[in-house]
Amino acid sequence: MSTRHESIWNGTVEQPSFKPLKEDIEADIVVAGGGIAGITTAFLLSQEGKNVVLLEARTLLSGTSGYTTAKLSAQHYLIYAKLIELYGENIAKLYYEANCNAISSIESWAEARGIDCDFLREDSYVFTKQQEMKSSLEKEAEAYKKLCIDGDVIEGSPAFSDAVASPVMRNQAMFHPGKWLKGLIHEMENAGVRIFENTSLEDVEKTDDKIVCKTGTEHNITCSDLVIATHFPVYAENKFYVNNMSAESSVAMAFKTDKQLPTGMYITAEMPKWTMRNVKVGEESYILVGGESHPTGDGMSEEERYNRTALYAEEHLGLTKPAFRWSTRDYFSPDHIPLVGHLHEDTDHIYVLTGFSKWGLSNSTAGAQIIKDLIMGNDNPYIALYSPQREREEWTASSGENEAVKTYGANKTIENLKNNQAAVIKKDDKDIGVFKDENGELHYIDLSCTHMGCGVKWNDGDLTWDCPCHASRFSATGEVIGGPATEPLEKIDHL
Ligand SMILES: Cc1cc2nc3c(=O)[nH]c(=O)nc-3n(C[C@H](O)[C@H](O)[C@H](O)COP(=O)(O)OP(=O)(O)OC[C@H]3O[C@@H](n4cnc5c(N)ncnc54)[C@H](O)[C@@H]3O)c2cc1C
Ligand code: FES
Incomplete structure (x- = not known):
């Protein structure tokens, strides 16, 4: 069986396509970026009766949202002990609540609108087979207790009986992001949102009461509010984002299989981290295995990363038939809490959603609600938590991931190059x-x-x-x- 070099999400759902911008237009709000952050924000604003335009530089879901692991969980690795250490219990609890509410929002919107996105409630596990990691996992479980999180630490795990400790967070979820976002796109179109693909936001010009969005098509859009959801903000007025975010990439593979993991989503605590979940698309069953996190563009061989992922899947799960493989990247904020809100302190009508720190599916849904509330002038309990203007602490724990070797490709000469x-x-x-x-x-x-x-x-x-x-x-x-x-x-x- 040959392996398709695309994500299982984009490979199993066809998205609608849209023409580029062909004339100068006006709108209440322009949202730039057709990933989960931009699509959810545009959808929510359209439900408020706003005249919204969504711009996508390439095609919808061609960014990270089409290439994720698609766990909808508030269990973001071992974040809660760290958040308590950095900011105290109130902030840690708010973060948990924001993500749980976002997951419930997806569940209830999908149900209300009949969007079949394979949404499934499951428990989420971080597990370790290493005794020396046990204490940090127990510390995370103590954080769960302090924050009244529905969870615990158990010995073993449903999928790995030899695990020595596994903090479990109950009643989390997973879904098919391609199906979910296709549903939201359909809802948006019905609400009159104008969507343009192959139309990049290139520059922004501000007048007294309007914003002119200059696009790569040479046509402009004049609006009152602009939301930048381009993953890394393509427009900023200083170097804040350039100086404060870092990028990390990972690879993922979906193996076709008759067996399934015992219910639950899994991630290892130790480095290198491995993440796993079941995927069922129609009648076909897969197990998704991801890992090999590394700083984007570190120059090491990605092919070897795919090989190591296949080896892990075979040795630990007996999986031998990779049907899909892909890689992608995400941006980390200094404290691993996303940066969502006003782009800068004094940019009243320009907003940003970024820095999702590899947990952007629930976080961007919480973020989209924040942006909608900021624009509509509503209160939202999570505005200060996610604000790019908040006081940030540095997340100092070393990732312990692979050391970068910056020579890959440099050891080849033109003479010995093979095709590709x-x-x-x-x-x-x-x-x-x-x-x-x-x-x-x-x-x-x-x-x-x-x-x-x-x-x-x-x-x-x-x-x-x-x-x-x-x-x-x-x-x-x-x-x-x-x-x-x-x-x-x-x-x-x-x-
Ligand atoms: C390997 C991996 C696994 C992950 N797994 C999970 C998971 O299991 N659960 C979870 O919660 N999170 C996960 N994440 C994180 C999550 O997928 C991301 O945080 C999230 O998808 C980011 O969404 P986004 O909309 O901000 O970005 P994107 O999906 O990248 O969307 C941004 C869009 O903006 C477009 N764009 C860029 N420039 C312009 C421009 N100038 N004008 C117009 N459009 C532009 C891009 O083409 C793109 O389509 C994972 C991340 C990685 C890397
Ligand atoms: S220099 Fe910024 S992405 Fe390359």
Whole structure:
């Protein structure tokens, strides 16, 4: 069986497509970014009777939301002991509540609107097989007690009887994000939201009472409020986001199988972390295994990461038939609480949702409700918790993930390149990427990222160039496939 190089979510649901912007238009609100953050925000505002436009630079769900593990859980690894340590019990409790309420919102909206998104309530486990990790897991379970979280720490786990400790959080959920967001897109269209794909937000001009959104189509949209949900904010008025966020990528594989994990969602406590859940699409059953977290664009071999993931799945779960494989990235805020609210202190009508720290499905749903309430002038108990202007603490625990080796691809020469491989060569002290495509044609590319000039690194598993600074991704021949960059890498005609 051949493995499809796409996510199980995008590979099993076809999304509707939309034309690019073809004329100058006006709207109450422009939402930029067609992932879960932007789509949920646009949906909620449309339900308030607002005249909303949704802009997507490429196609809806082509960003991280189409490539996730799709756990809808408030169990965000071992976050609660850490949040109590950083900010105290009240803030930790608010964070838990915000995420639980967001999960319940998805459940009730789906039920009310008849959106079948495979929503399933299940318990969520962090587990360890290592005695030395036991105490930190027990500390997390103590945090659950302090915060009255419905959970506990157990020996073993339903899927791994040799686990020595597993904090369990009860009654969490998982779903199919492709089906969920397709449902919301349909609801939005019915409510009159105008959606434009292949239409990127490129710049913003402010007049006294209006905002002019300049797009890559050369047409503008004039609006009263702008929501930037482009994963990494593509517009900002200072270096706050550039200086305060870091990006981490992981790989995932969905294995076709007759067996299923005992009910529950699982993640290991020890490094490297492995995450697992069942997926059922129609009659087909899969187990999704993800892991190999690493700083985006660290230059190590992504192909080896897929190989190690397949090995883990075979050794620990007996899985041998990878049907889908994919990788993606997410942005971390300094304290792992998302940055949602006013873009800057003095930008009244420009809002942002970002920094979801790999737990963006419930967090972005909570965030969309915050943005809707800020624009509508409603109270929301979580505004201060998520505010980008809050006082932030640094999350200092070392991730302990793989050490970056920044030489991958540099050890190849043009002469020994095979098809679909790349080399990095020097010319006039500049790094030049050389990609040999499947027809044997060579493509030469300037490896300076078009966002802020960092050197992009070759990703041999996905055949992309990834930027280590703010995680822009470019195709092997240099086209943008993930922002914040909006311009392709510069092509070089010949050496
Ligand atoms: C491997 C992995 C597994 C994960 N698993 C989980 C999980 O199990 N549970 C969970 O809660 N979270 C998980 N997350 C995190 C979660 O998936 C993300 O936080 C979330 O999907 C981010 O959504 P978003 O809408 O902000 O970004 P995106 O989905 O990336 O959407 C942003 C959109 O903006 C578009 N865009 C970019 N630039 C522009 C522009 N200039 N103009 C217009 N549009 C633009 C992009 O094309 C993209 O479609 C995971 C993350 C990773 C990396
Ligand atoms: S993404 Fe910012 S420099 Fe590349």
